[in-house]
Amino acid sequence: RRICRDPANHQPLAYLRLRQAIRNVVQQHDVEPGHALPSERDLALVLKLSRVTVRKAIAGLVEEGLLTQRHGAGTFIAERIVKPMSRLTSFTEDLRERGLRPRSEFFERVIGEVTPEESMAMNLSPGSLVVRLHRLRYGQDEPLAIERSVVPASVLPDPMLVRDSLYEALEQLGCRPRRALQRLRAVSLNAQQARLLHVAVGSAGLNIERRSFLDDGRVVEFTTSWYRGDIYDFVAELHTD
Ligand code: GLP
Secondary structure: OHHHHOOOOOOOOHHHHHHHHHHHHHHHHOOOOOEEOOOOOHHHHOOOOOHHHHHHHHHHHHHOOOEEEEEEOOEEEOOOOOEOOOOOHHHHHHHOOOOOOEEEEEEEEEEEEEOOOHHHOOOOOOEEEEEEEEEEEEEEOOEEEEEEEEOOOOOOHHHHOOOOOOHHHHHHHHHHHHHHEEEEEEEEEOOHHHHHOOOOOOOOEEEEEEEOOOOOEEEEEEEEEEEEEOEEEEEEEOOOO
């Protein structure tokens, strides 16, 4: 409390007042996600505040997830991507549905032998071949998720068939999954993940493990993803029966 108060007049410090004021404007006037904020310099000039004060207020709102900053481009009202949990959709489809352009950067796109853990998770016999994808997934050039997928080579014979979307490749092979089990966990992102996702170390993330199946029960993919917690909302519809 003492940190937040200016002892002279018992008013919150200027940056906290500004932070609250910006929050009020955004929430009460339903400012559109993606809307750009004036530059720090302009805000400081118009509001007759120091740039340090403006910068501190904005940094706090970025941390809260209300604003996002893109290098060189400025500060914007943050977008949240709401994904219904009950539909078996791909990252690419989720983004396209919202008018966002998906893209993948591959760190790994190889074929190799299944590990003991993977063979257990995917019900594959030891020595089976699997395709491994390790990708950074973007929406409108902003990194949103890190994804590691393992797919049996009996389903996907060549890793290079995945140009950008795994599900598109599977669809073309007639092996699009029909059912999936998904586990969602809250995590804080480690240094490497935070660096790739352009967020602060320790930021909230969603760890999602998906095992998808074909109609005949064969596992199609075993994917572990780390989604940015400041952007993604997962919404589930619940039924009593
Ligand atoms: C989501 C799922 C993954 C799935 C991926 C496919 O991110 N969590 O399990 O592998 O979508 O997306 P795409 O077809 O864009 O590669």
